[in-house]
Amino acid sequence: MADSAQTQELVYLVTGGCGFLGEHVVRMLLQQEPRLRELRIFDLHLGPWLEELKTGPVQVTAIQGDVTQAHEVAAAVAGAHVVIHTAGLVDVFGKTSPETIHEVNVQGTQNVIEACVQTGTRFLIYTSSMEVVGPNIKGQPFYRGNENTHYEAIHRHPYPCSKALAERLVLEANGREVLGGLPLVTCALRPTGIYGEGHQIMRDFYHQGLRLGGRLFRAIPASVEHGRVYVGNVAWMHVLVARELEHRAALMGGQVYFCYDNSPYKSYEDFNMEFLGPCGLRLVGTRPLIPYWLLVLLAALNALLQWLLRPLLLYAPLLNPYTLAMANTTFTVSTDKARRHFGYEPLFSWEESRTRTIRWVQTVEGSA
Numbered sequence: 001m002a003d004s005a006q007t008q009e010l011v012y013l014v015t016g017g018c019g020f021l022g023e024h025v026v027r028m029l030l031q032q033e034p035r036l037r038e039l040r041i042f043d044l045h046l047g048p049w050l051e052e053l054k055t056g057p058v059q060v061t062a063i064q065g066d067v068t069q070a071h072e073v074a075a076a077v078a079g080a081h082v083v084i085h086t087a088g089l090v091d092v093f094g095k096t097s098p099e100t101i102h103e104v105n106v107q108g109t110q111n112v113i114e115a116c117v118q119t120g121t122r123f124l125i126y127t128s129s130m131e132v133v134g135p136n137i138k139g140q141p142f143y144r145g146n147e148n149t150h151y152e153a154i155h156r157h158p159y160p161c162s163k164a165l166a167e168r169l170v171l172e173a174n175g176r177e178v179l180g181g182l183p184l185v186t187c188a189l190r191p192t193g194i195y196g197e198g199h200q201i202m203r204d205f206y207h208q209g210l211r212l213g214g215r216l217f218r219a220i221p222a223s224v225e226h227g228r229v230y231v232g233n234v235a236w237m238h239v240l241v242a243r244e245l246e247h248r249a250a251l252m253g254g255q256v257y258f259c260y261d262n263s264p265y266k267s268y269e270d271f272n273m274e275f276l277g278p279c280g281l282r283l284v285g286t287r288p289l290i291p292y293w294l295l296v297l298l299a300a301l302n303a304l305l306q307w308l309l310r311p312l313l314l315y316a317p318l319l320n321p322y323t324l325a326m327a328n329t330t331f332t333v334s335t336d337k338a339r340r341h342f343g344y345e346p347l348f349s350w351e352e353s354r355t356r357t358i359r360w361v362q363t364v365e366g367s368a
Protein backbone atom coordinates (compact mmCIF):
# COMPACT_ATOMS: atom_id res chain seq x y z
CA MET A 1 0.00 0.00 0.00
CA ALA A 2 2.91 2.38 0.74
CA ASP A 3 3.99 2.59 -2.93
CA SER A 4 0.56 3.73 -3.96
CA ALA A 5 0.83 7.03 -2.05
CA GLN A 6 -0.97 9.85 -3.84
CA THR A 7 -1.90 7.66 -6.80
CA GLN A 8 -5.41 6.33 -7.00
CA GLU A 9 -4.74 2.67 -6.38
CA LEU A 10 -6.63 1.56 -3.36
CA VAL A 11 -9.76 -0.52 -3.28
CA TYR A 12 -11.89 -0.22 -0.14
CA LEU A 13 -14.91 -2.25 0.84
CA VAL A 14 -17.47 -0.91 3.32
CA THR A 15 -19.96 -3.49 4.54
CA GLY A 16 -23.22 -2.00 5.77
CA GLY A 17 -22.31 1.03 3.65
CA CYS A 18 -25.94 2.09 3.31
CA GLY A 19 -26.62 2.22 7.06
CA PHE A 20 -26.62 5.25 9.34
CA LEU A 21 -22.88 5.05 10.08
CA GLY A 22 -21.97 3.29 6.83
CA GLU A 23 -23.22 6.15 4.66
CA HIS A 24 -21.10 8.63 6.61
CA VAL A 25 -18.06 6.34 6.28
CA VAL A 26 -18.63 6.09 2.52
CA ARG A 27 -18.94 9.86 2.07
CA MET A 28 -15.96 10.51 4.35
CA LEU A 29 -13.78 8.11 2.38
CA LEU A 30 -14.66 9.86 -0.87
CA GLN A 31 -13.74 13.21 0.68
CA GLN A 32 -10.68 12.25 2.70
CA GLU A 33 -8.90 9.37 0.96
CA PRO A 34 -7.18 10.68 -2.17
CA ARG A 35 -5.61 7.29 -2.93
CA LEU A 36 -8.98 5.65 -3.48
CA ARG A 37 -9.52 4.01 -6.87
CA GLU A 38 -12.58 1.94 -6.15
CA LEU A 39 -15.06 2.04 -3.31
CA ARG A 40 -17.24 -1.02 -2.90
CA ILE A 41 -20.40 -0.67 -0.89
CA PHE A 42 -21.87 -3.95 0.32
CA ASP A 43 -25.28 -3.97 1.95
CA LEU A 44 -28.44 -6.02 2.19
CA HIS A 45 -30.40 -2.94 1.13
CA LEU A 46 -28.84 -0.47 -1.28
CA GLY A 47 -29.84 3.20 -1.00
CA PRO A 48 -30.86 5.31 -4.03
CA TRP A 49 -28.38 8.02 -2.92
CA LEU A 50 -25.54 5.78 -4.18
CA GLU A 51 -26.36 6.81 -7.75
CA GLU A 52 -25.15 10.38 -7.19
CA LEU A 53 -21.74 9.05 -6.07
CA LYS A 54 -21.17 7.19 -9.31
CA THR A 55 -20.41 10.34 -11.31
CA GLY A 56 -17.23 11.21 -9.36
CA PRO A 57 -13.61 10.24 -10.09
CA VAL A 58 -13.67 7.18 -7.82
CA GLN A 59 -15.31 4.02 -9.11
CA VAL A 60 -18.23 3.36 -6.78
CA THR A 61 -19.45 -0.24 -6.90
CA ALA A 62 -22.72 -1.04 -5.15
CA ILE A 63 -23.06 -4.68 -4.16
CA GLN A 64 -26.33 -5.99 -2.86
CA GLY A 65 -25.38 -8.86 -0.60
CA ASP A 66 -25.77 -10.59 2.74
CA VAL A 67 -22.87 -10.98 5.19
CA THR A 68 -24.28 -14.32 6.32
CA GLN A 69 -23.59 -15.70 2.83
CA ALA A 70 -19.88 -16.54 2.81
CA HIS A 71 -19.63 -16.74 -0.99
CA GLU A 72 -21.19 -13.29 -1.45
CA VAL A 73 -18.79 -11.80 1.07
CA ALA A 74 -15.77 -13.49 -0.51
CA ALA A 75 -16.71 -12.19 -3.96
CA ALA A 76 -17.04 -8.64 -2.61
CA VAL A 77 -13.79 -8.77 -0.61
CA ALA A 78 -11.60 -10.25 -3.39
CA GLY A 79 -9.11 -7.64 -4.52
CA ALA A 80 -9.90 -5.11 -1.77
CA HIS A 81 -6.96 -3.61 0.17
CA VAL A 82 -9.01 -2.57 3.15
CA VAL A 83 -12.32 -3.78 4.58
CA ILE A 84 -14.37 -1.61 6.93
CA HIS A 85 -16.98 -3.89 8.44
CA THR A 86 -19.88 -1.85 9.80
CA ALA A 87 -22.73 -4.15 8.73
CA GLY A 88 -24.72 -5.46 11.62
CA LEU A 89 -28.10 -5.79 13.21
CA VAL A 90 -28.52 -3.07 15.82
CA ASP A 91 -31.51 -4.26 17.77
CA VAL A 92 -32.13 -3.64 21.45
CA PHE A 93 -35.92 -3.52 21.01
CA GLY A 94 -36.63 -7.19 20.28
CA LYS A 95 -37.48 -6.71 16.61
CA THR A 96 -35.25 -9.58 15.51
CA SER A 97 -34.70 -13.04 16.97
CA PRO A 98 -31.53 -13.65 19.01
CA GLU A 99 -30.56 -16.33 16.44
CA THR A 100 -30.71 -13.85 13.56
CA ILE A 101 -28.72 -11.25 15.52
CA HIS A 102 -26.06 -13.89 16.17
CA GLU A 103 -26.04 -15.05 12.57
CA VAL A 104 -25.59 -11.55 11.13
CA ASN A 105 -23.29 -10.04 13.77
CA VAL A 106 -21.14 -13.05 14.64
CA GLN A 107 -21.29 -15.44 11.67
CA GLY A 108 -21.31 -12.44 9.32
CA THR A 109 -18.12 -11.16 10.92
CA GLN A 110 -16.52 -14.60 10.74
CA ASN A 111 -17.36 -14.66 7.03
CA VAL A 112 -15.67 -11.29 6.55
CA ILE A 113 -12.53 -12.52 8.34
CA GLU A 114 -12.39 -15.73 6.32
CA ALA A 115 -12.90 -13.79 3.10
CA CYS A 116 -9.92 -11.56 3.96
CA VAL A 117 -7.78 -14.60 4.69
CA GLN A 118 -8.81 -16.48 1.56
CA THR A 119 -8.51 -13.58 -0.85
CA GLY A 120 -5.43 -11.84 0.58
CA THR A 121 -6.95 -8.66 2.04
CA ARG A 122 -4.66 -7.47 4.81
CA PHE A 123 -6.48 -4.68 6.65
CA LEU A 124 -9.76 -5.14 8.50
CA ILE A 125 -11.46 -2.52 10.65
CA TYR A 126 -14.45 -3.65 12.68
CA THR A 127 -17.18 -1.38 14.07
CA SER A 128 -17.68 -2.79 17.51
CA SER A 129 -19.63 -1.01 20.26
CA MET A 130 -19.23 0.36 23.76
CA GLU A 131 -21.74 -2.33 24.69
CA VAL A 132 -18.97 -4.89 24.46
CA VAL A 133 -17.96 -3.37 27.80
CA GLY A 134 -21.27 -2.25 29.25
CA PRO A 135 -23.51 -1.19 30.86
CA ASN A 136 -23.49 -4.61 32.52
CA ILE A 137 -26.50 -6.46 33.91
CA LYS A 138 -25.71 -5.10 37.39
CA GLY A 139 -26.17 -1.54 36.15
CA GLN A 140 -22.77 -0.50 37.49
CA PRO A 141 -21.63 2.94 36.31
CA PHE A 142 -18.70 3.31 33.94
CA TYR A 143 -17.54 6.84 34.70
CA ARG A 144 -15.00 8.52 32.40
CA GLY A 145 -13.52 5.10 31.70
CA ASN A 146 -10.94 4.22 29.08
CA GLU A 147 -9.84 1.07 27.24
CA ASN A 148 -7.96 -0.14 30.33
CA THR A 149 -10.60 0.57 32.93
CA HIS A 150 -11.56 -2.52 34.87
CA TYR A 151 -15.30 -3.20 34.51
CA GLU A 152 -17.29 -6.39 34.90
CA ALA A 153 -18.53 -6.95 31.34
CA ILE A 154 -21.43 -9.34 31.84
CA HIS A 155 -24.03 -9.52 29.07
CA ARG A 156 -27.28 -11.33 28.55
CA HIS A 157 -28.95 -9.36 25.82
CA PRO A 158 -28.39 -10.80 22.30
CA TYR A 159 -27.05 -7.54 20.80
CA PRO A 160 -24.14 -6.87 23.22
CA CYS A 161 -23.42 -10.61 23.38
CA SER A 162 -23.10 -10.70 19.59
CA LYS A 163 -20.92 -7.59 19.45
CA ALA A 164 -18.61 -8.97 22.15
CA LEU A 165 -18.23 -12.30 20.35
CA ALA A 166 -17.65 -10.66 16.98
CA GLU A 167 -15.10 -8.25 18.40
CA ARG A 168 -13.18 -11.15 19.93
CA LEU A 169 -13.15 -12.95 16.56
CA VAL A 170 -11.74 -9.86 14.86
CA LEU A 171 -9.03 -9.29 17.44
CA GLU A 172 -8.02 -12.95 17.49
CA ALA A 173 -7.71 -12.90 13.70
CA ASN A 174 -4.97 -10.27 13.91
CA GLY A 175 -1.76 -11.83 12.63
CA ARG A 176 -3.40 -14.67 10.68
CA GLU A 177 -1.69 -15.38 7.40
CA VAL A 178 -3.69 -14.23 4.39
CA LEU A 179 -3.37 -15.45 0.82
CA GLY A 180 0.10 -14.38 -0.34
CA GLY A 181 1.69 -15.06 3.05
CA LEU A 182 1.40 -11.67 4.75
CA PRO A 183 -0.30 -11.16 8.13
CA LEU A 184 -3.83 -9.86 8.57
CA VAL A 185 -3.97 -6.62 10.59
CA THR A 186 -7.23 -5.98 12.43
CA CYS A 187 -8.59 -3.54 14.90
CA ALA A 188 -11.94 -2.71 16.49
CA LEU A 189 -13.57 0.65 17.15
CA ARG A 190 -16.10 0.98 19.95
CA PRO A 191 -18.45 3.91 19.44
CA THR A 192 -20.66 5.01 22.33
CA GLY A 193 -24.21 6.02 21.36
CA ILE A 194 -23.86 7.67 17.95
CA TYR A 195 -25.94 10.71 16.97
CA GLY A 196 -26.16 12.89 13.90
CA GLU A 197 -27.78 13.08 10.50
CA GLY A 198 -29.80 9.93 9.83
CA HIS A 199 -30.15 8.76 13.44
CA GLN A 200 -33.36 6.75 13.55
CA ILE A 201 -33.88 6.84 17.34
CA MET A 202 -33.54 10.65 17.34
CA ARG A 203 -36.18 10.70 14.61
CA ASP A 204 -38.43 8.48 16.76
CA PHE A 205 -38.05 10.77 19.80
CA TYR A 206 -38.77 13.79 17.62
CA HIS A 207 -41.95 12.28 16.23
CA GLN A 208 -43.03 11.18 19.69
CA GLY A 209 -42.55 14.76 20.93
CA LEU A 210 -44.60 16.13 18.04
CA ARG A 211 -47.38 13.65 18.80
CA LEU A 212 -47.38 14.79 22.43
CA GLY A 213 -47.93 18.42 21.45
CA GLY A 214 -44.27 19.46 21.38
CA ARG A 215 -43.41 17.93 24.75
CA LEU A 216 -41.32 15.05 26.02
CA PHE A 217 -41.58 13.94 29.63
CA ARG A 218 -38.43 13.35 31.63
CA ALA A 219 -38.13 9.72 32.65
CA ILE A 220 -34.50 9.43 33.75
CA PRO A 221 -32.65 11.60 36.32
CA ALA A 222 -30.48 14.30 34.75
CA SER A 223 -27.55 13.00 36.85
CA VAL A 224 -27.25 9.78 34.78
CA GLU A 225 -24.57 10.64 32.25
CA HIS A 226 -24.08 9.17 28.78
CA GLY A 227 -21.13 9.61 26.48
CA ARG A 228 -22.32 10.25 22.92
CA VAL A 229 -20.35 10.70 19.74
CA TYR A 230 -21.09 12.52 16.48
CA VAL A 231 -21.44 10.22 13.45
CA GLY A 232 -19.06 12.35 11.37
CA ASN A 233 -16.32 11.85 13.95
CA VAL A 234 -16.99 8.10 14.12
CA ALA A 235 -16.69 7.95 10.33
CA TRP A 236 -13.51 10.04 10.46
CA MET A 237 -11.94 7.71 13.00
CA HIS A 238 -12.67 4.73 10.73
CA VAL A 239 -11.04 6.49 7.77
CA LEU A 240 -8.00 7.45 9.82
CA VAL A 241 -7.54 3.93 11.20
CA ALA A 242 -7.82 2.51 7.68
CA ARG A 243 -5.13 4.94 6.53
CA GLU A 244 -2.73 4.34 9.42
CA LEU A 245 -3.14 0.60 9.96
CA GLU A 246 -0.45 -0.38 7.51
CA HIS A 247 2.20 2.00 8.82
CA ARG A 248 1.49 1.27 12.48
CA ALA A 249 0.51 -2.38 12.24
CA ALA A 250 2.66 -3.42 15.19
CA LEU A 251 1.10 -0.80 17.45
CA MET A 252 -2.49 -0.85 16.22
CA GLY A 253 -2.99 -4.47 15.16
CA GLY A 254 -5.32 -6.36 17.53
CA GLN A 255 -6.22 -3.19 19.43
CA VAL A 256 -9.56 -1.72 20.49
CA TYR A 257 -10.31 2.00 20.56
CA PHE A 258 -13.30 3.78 22.00
CA CYS A 259 -14.80 6.25 19.50
CA TYR A 260 -15.07 9.60 21.23
CA ASP A 261 -15.18 13.31 20.62
CA ASN A 262 -15.93 16.45 22.59
CA SER A 263 -19.68 16.01 22.85
CA PRO A 264 -20.80 16.92 26.39
CA TYR A 265 -21.67 14.26 28.96
CA LYS A 266 -25.38 14.50 29.70
CA SER A 267 -28.33 12.26 30.38
CA TYR A 268 -29.73 10.59 27.26
CA GLU A 269 -32.80 12.82 27.29
CA ASP A 270 -30.95 16.08 28.04
CA PHE A 271 -28.48 15.32 25.29
CA ASN A 272 -31.28 14.75 22.77
CA MET A 273 -32.77 18.08 23.80
CA GLU A 274 -29.61 19.81 22.51
CA PHE A 275 -31.12 19.14 19.06
CA LEU A 276 -34.81 18.67 19.70
CA GLY A 277 -35.03 21.86 21.81
CA PRO A 278 -34.04 24.18 18.94
CA CYS A 279 -36.55 22.27 16.78
CA GLY A 280 -39.43 23.26 19.05
CA LEU A 281 -39.67 20.45 21.62
CA ARG A 282 -39.63 20.91 25.39
CA LEU A 283 -38.52 18.41 28.04
CA VAL A 284 -41.01 18.63 30.86
CA GLY A 285 -39.76 18.18 34.43
CA THR A 286 -36.46 18.82 36.13
CA ARG A 287 -36.88 15.44 37.80
CA PRO A 288 -38.46 12.24 36.43
CA LEU A 289 -42.21 12.57 36.32
CA ILE A 290 -42.91 8.89 36.93
CA PRO A 291 -41.26 6.96 39.79
CA TYR A 292 -38.57 4.52 38.71
CA TRP A 293 -40.46 1.48 40.04
CA LEU A 294 -43.34 2.36 37.72
CA LEU A 295 -40.98 2.59 34.74
CA VAL A 296 -39.60 -0.83 35.65
CA LEU A 297 -43.15 -2.15 35.75
CA LEU A 298 -44.04 -0.56 32.40
CA ALA A 299 -40.87 -1.92 30.84
CA ALA A 300 -41.70 -5.42 32.13
CA LEU A 301 -45.26 -5.04 30.84
CA ASN A 302 -43.93 -4.06 27.41
CA ALA A 303 -41.71 -7.15 27.40
CA LEU A 304 -44.67 -9.35 28.32
CA LEU A 305 -46.87 -7.76 25.65
CA GLN A 306 -44.13 -8.23 23.09
CA TRP A 307 -43.97 -11.92 23.92
CA LEU A 308 -47.76 -12.40 23.97
CA LEU A 309 -48.35 -10.51 20.74
CA ARG A 310 -45.44 -12.03 18.84
CA PRO A 311 -47.57 -14.59 16.96
CA LEU A 312 -49.87 -11.77 15.77
CA LEU A 313 -47.76 -8.65 15.37
CA LEU A 314 -44.43 -7.06 16.19
CA TYR A 315 -44.71 -4.91 19.31
CA ALA A 316 -41.34 -3.23 19.86
CA PRO A 317 -41.61 0.00 21.88
CA LEU A 318 -38.57 2.07 22.92
CA LEU A 319 -39.05 1.13 26.58
CA ASN A 320 -38.12 -2.37 27.67
CA PRO A 321 -36.11 -3.68 30.62
CA TYR A 322 -32.86 -3.55 28.65
CA THR A 323 -33.25 -0.02 27.22
CA LEU A 324 -34.39 1.23 30.61
CA ALA A 325 -31.30 -0.22 32.26
CA MET A 326 -29.11 1.36 29.57
CA ALA A 327 -30.79 4.74 29.82
CA ASN A 328 -30.53 4.63 33.62
CA THR A 329 -26.84 3.70 33.87
CA THR A 330 -24.02 6.18 33.65
CA PHE A 331 -21.64 5.22 30.85
CA THR A 332 -19.05 7.81 29.87
CA VAL A 333 -15.73 7.40 28.14
CA SER A 334 -12.68 9.57 28.61
CA THR A 335 -9.63 8.42 26.70
CA ASP A 336 -6.90 9.59 24.36
CA LYS A 337 -5.74 6.19 23.10
CA ALA A 338 -6.77 6.91 19.50
CA ARG A 339 -4.94 10.24 19.61
CA ARG A 340 -1.78 8.62 20.95
CA HIS A 341 -1.83 5.65 18.57
CA PHE A 342 -2.81 7.25 15.28
CA GLY A 343 -3.19 10.98 15.81
CA TYR A 344 -6.98 11.10 15.96
CA GLU A 345 -8.56 14.46 16.64
CA PRO A 346 -12.29 14.97 16.08
CA LEU A 347 -12.90 16.47 12.64
CA PHE A 348 -16.08 18.21 13.81
CA SER A 349 -16.25 20.37 16.93
CA TRP A 350 -19.19 19.96 19.30
CA GLU A 351 -20.71 23.21 17.96
CA GLU A 352 -20.48 21.96 14.38
CA SER A 353 -21.81 18.51 15.24
CA ARG A 354 -24.73 20.13 17.06
CA THR A 355 -25.50 22.54 14.24
CA ARG A 356 -25.40 19.81 11.61
CA THR A 357 -27.66 17.57 13.67
CA ILE A 358 -30.17 20.36 14.34
CA ARG A 359 -30.27 21.22 10.63
CA TRP A 360 -30.97 17.58 9.87
CA VAL A 361 -33.77 17.28 12.46
CA GLN A 362 -35.34 20.37 10.87
CA THR A 363 -35.57 18.49 7.59
CA VAL A 364 -37.14 15.39 9.14
CA GLU A 365 -40.66 14.69 7.92
CA GLY A 366 -43.29 16.23 10.16
CA SER A 367 -40.97 18.97 11.49
CA ALA A 368 -42.54 22.29 12.37
Ligand SMILES: NC(=O)c1ccc[n+]([C@@H]2O[C@H](COP(=O)([O-])OP(=O)(O)OC[C@H]3O[C@@H](n4cnc5c(N)ncnc54)[C@H](O)[C@@H]3O)[C@@H](O)[C@H]2O)c1
Nearest residue numbers: 016018019020021043044066067086087088129191193194
Ligand atom coordinates in the same frame (compact mmCIF):
# COMPACT_ATOMS: atom_id res chain seq x y z
N1 LIG B 1 -25.93 3.42 16.18
C1 LIG B 1 -25.15 3.40 17.26
O1 LIG B 1 -25.35 4.16 18.22
C2 LIG B 1 -23.98 2.45 17.31
C3 LIG B 1 -23.12 2.53 18.41
C4 LIG B 1 -22.04 1.67 18.48
C5 LIG B 1 -21.80 0.75 17.47
N2 LIG B 1 -22.64 0.68 16.42
C6 LIG B 1 -22.32 -0.30 15.37
O2 LIG B 1 -22.16 0.39 14.15
C7 LIG B 1 -22.55 -0.42 13.06
C8 LIG B 1 -23.52 0.35 12.19
O3 LIG B 1 -24.64 0.69 12.97
P1 LIG B 1 -25.76 1.68 12.45
O4 LIG B 1 -26.28 2.41 13.63
O5 LIG B 1 -25.26 2.43 11.27
O6 LIG B 1 -26.88 0.64 12.03
P2 LIG B 1 -27.75 0.59 10.71
O7 LIG B 1 -28.82 -0.41 10.95
O8 LIG B 1 -28.17 1.95 10.29
O9 LIG B 1 -26.72 0.05 9.64
C9 LIG B 1 -26.39 -1.30 9.52
C10 LIG B 1 -26.33 -1.64 8.05
O10 LIG B 1 -26.00 -3.02 7.94
C11 LIG B 1 -26.80 -3.58 6.95
N3 LIG B 1 -27.01 -5.01 7.20
C12 LIG B 1 -27.75 -5.57 8.17
N4 LIG B 1 -27.74 -6.91 8.03
C13 LIG B 1 -26.97 -7.18 6.96
C14 LIG B 1 -26.60 -8.38 6.31
N5 LIG B 1 -27.03 -9.57 6.72
N6 LIG B 1 -25.78 -8.29 5.24
C15 LIG B 1 -25.36 -7.10 4.77
N7 LIG B 1 -25.70 -5.93 5.34
C16 LIG B 1 -26.50 -5.97 6.42
C17 LIG B 1 -28.13 -2.85 7.03
O11 LIG B 1 -28.87 -2.96 5.83
C18 LIG B 1 -27.67 -1.44 7.33
O12 LIG B 1 -27.51 -0.69 6.16
C19 LIG B 1 -23.15 -1.68 13.67
O13 LIG B 1 -22.19 -2.71 13.58
C20 LIG B 1 -23.41 -1.31 15.12
O14 LIG B 1 -23.33 -2.42 15.95
C21 LIG B 1 -23.72 1.51 16.30
Ligand SMILES: CC(C)CCC[C@@H](C)[C@H]1CC[C@H]2[C@@H]3[C@H](O)C=C4C[C@@H](O)CC[C@]4(C)[C@H]3CC[C@]12C
Nearest residue numbers: 090092129131192193219268318323324326327
Ligand atom coordinates in the same frame (compact mmCIF):
# COMPACT_ATOMS: atom_id res chain seq x y z
C1 LIG C 1 -36.38 5.11 29.28
C2 LIG C 1 -36.75 5.78 27.99
C3 LIG C 1 -37.52 7.00 28.25
C4 LIG C 1 -35.51 6.15 27.21
C5 LIG C 1 -35.01 4.99 26.38
C6 LIG C 1 -33.72 5.38 25.73
C7 LIG C 1 -33.09 4.19 25.01
C8 LIG C 1 -33.95 3.87 23.79
C9 LIG C 1 -31.65 4.52 24.65
C10 LIG C 1 -30.82 4.83 25.91
C11 LIG C 1 -29.37 4.44 25.59
C12 LIG C 1 -29.40 4.04 24.14
C13 LIG C 1 -28.29 3.14 23.63
C14 LIG C 1 -26.90 3.77 23.82
O1 LIG C 1 -26.89 5.10 23.35
C15 LIG C 1 -25.84 3.01 23.12
C16 LIG C 1 -26.08 2.11 22.14
C17 LIG C 1 -24.92 1.35 21.60
C18 LIG C 1 -25.05 0.92 20.19
O2 LIG C 1 -24.15 -0.13 19.90
C19 LIG C 1 -26.41 0.63 19.69
C20 LIG C 1 -27.44 1.63 20.15
C21 LIG C 1 -27.44 1.78 21.66
C22 LIG C 1 -27.85 0.43 22.25
C23 LIG C 1 -28.49 2.86 22.12
C24 LIG C 1 -29.93 2.38 21.82
C25 LIG C 1 -31.00 3.27 22.45
C26 LIG C 1 -30.80 3.43 23.94
C27 LIG C 1 -30.98 2.09 24.65
